Amino acid sequence: MATIRTLFRGDADADEPAALIPGLFLLRNAEEWDSHWRLMSRDREPAPVSWDTELVLLLVLGVRPTTGYHVTIEDVVGRVRRLEAHAVEQRPGGFTGPMRTVPVHAVAIPAAGDRDELTLIQRIVITG
Numbered sequence: 001m002a003t004i005r006t007l008f009r010g011d012a013d014a015d016e017p018a019a020l021i022p023g024l025f026l027l028r029n030a031e032e033w034d035s036h037w038r039l040m041s042r043d044r045e046p047a048p049v050s051w052d053t054e055l056v057l058l059l060v061l062g063v064r065p066t067t068g069y070h071v072t073i074e075d076v077v078g079r080v081r082r083l084e085a086h087a088v089e090q091r092p093g094g095f096t097g098p099m100r101t102v103p104v105h106a107v108a109i110p111a112a113g114d115r116d117e118l119t120l121i122q123r124i125v126i127t128g
Contacts, residue, residue, distance in 0.1 A: 023060055027056040067097045069103045070089070082117035082118065083119070088123045
């Protein structure tokens with residue numbers, strides 16, 4: 001179990017939401033973080049990361065057709081040569097407004113050395 005610190009959680013504020021590729025990304029430096037951040041946010045500065053001791057784990061769900069979707073990285077477990085991200089996707093169960101959204105969660109985690117393989121374990125919960 002790793003200590004995680006939320007950098008951003010919510011809907012990407014992108015000009016073109018479809019430009020955000022869904023997936024789980026391990027970002028190892030400021031250039032990678034800035035590149036992903038520019039796709040997610042037009043007006044905000046990226047949250048600071050201490051690159052000497054931290055990495056960024058970014059989960060992008062992709063385009064959803066309505067409001068009411070959320071994603072949360074709950075835990076990150078270090079295994080031999082891989083990281084396991086445990087996440088929950090909340091889906092709306094009641095009335096929602098029609099609007100394209102892109103739920104994302106970015107967390108800072110302790111630097112992981114040579115771990116390059118990522119595994120996503122995702123639960124889906126219907127709310128409302």
